[in-house]
Amino acid sequence: MSASEAVTDTLRELHGRFAGVREGQPADYIPELARAVSDDFGLALVSMDGHAYGAGAADTPFTLQSVSKPFVYALALTALGLDEVTRWVGAEPSGEAFNAISLEHGTGRPANAMVNAGAIVTTALVPDTREAPAFQSILTCLSRFAGRKLDVDEGVYGSEAATGDRNRALAYLIRSTGALPVDPVAAVDTYFRQCAVRVTALDLAVMAATLAHGGVNPVTGERVVSPEVAAQVLAVMATCGMYDSSGDWLLRVGLPAKSGVSGGLIAAGPARFGLAAYSPLLDAAGTSVRGHAALAALSERFGLHLMRNP
Ligand code: GLN
Secondary structure: OOHHHHHHHHHHHHHHHHOOOOOOEOOOOOHHHHHOOOOOOEEEEEEOOOOEEEEEOOOOOEEOHHHHHHHHHHHHHHHHOHHHHHHHOOOOOOOOOOOOOOEOOOOOOEOOOOOHHHHHHHHHHOOOOOOOOHHHHHHHHHHHHHOOOOOEOHHHHHHHHHHOHHHHHHHHHHHHOOOOOOOHHHHHHHHHHHHOEEEOHHHHHHHHHHHHOOOEOOOOOOEOOOHHHHHHHHHHHHHHOOHHHHHHHHHHOOOOEEEOOOOEEEEEEOOOEEEEEEOOOEOOOOOEHHHHHHHHHHHHHOOOOOOOOO
8 A cells, every 4th residue: 555545544544433423512602603514524634745635524614713823823923033922922831721811910911822812912913004904914824824815704704703702802901901012903803804714624734734844835835934933833832722731632642733613623743744624513622522533543643743752
């Protein structure tokens, strides 16, 4: 069997193994997300030579939600550099849920860019001018990571904009401590739009593979971010990407990862693979149940745990 047949076989096998899992619930605090099809389950993997593999619903569209956070963090790091970005948003695991009030005592600086508080600040750091509006730069950046032109699911955007008071409250709270450099309403609106960008599991695997490949999209060959920025983003994903289960995830799966409440999940095996899953049934931490199981199994199958000496 060729290496590529082996990958395809593995994805199909894991898809079959976990497709019957019925635990978890689709997110419903954003009403439009509750309409997701519970049976949808896709897996995708992209290698460093740009080969893409999929199983199940790997082409089914859904919205990025929090999986957008590492990529917008990459954009802010590229625009401003690590020292300036770190003045506004930290890099410490919060040990708290994604929507917690994770703000540093004294400064009001959010704990990290993977929780909502930090992601709103990250989005606010993206330069916003008349010629280059922040959301345009974000959409262009996300599209370059994916290797194709992405768009916004206006229904999901509208649904979150209509119900997103907790995120607005977070933004006002951060602003009250002087730790948000722009208008809270505008920052949160851009953040909602970035969360509503539509992708597939295959797109996510390409995006993760671009980080794993040192910032060069392995499918298009385009350099999207520098090797330094790719490494910085992966480091924060490793310590903070899974919120209050980041430690357990790193212990068991051993890869930088990011989950989102629409059911998307990515993991990056540096210099090896980008992995992605989509399944909208979520656990209590807002992570795809089937996605978690499948990516953990993929990491084990391919010996991807970063702390392991093969
Ligand atoms: N848009 C969602 C929110 O801000 C993203 C959260 C997530 O995916 N964990 O609540």
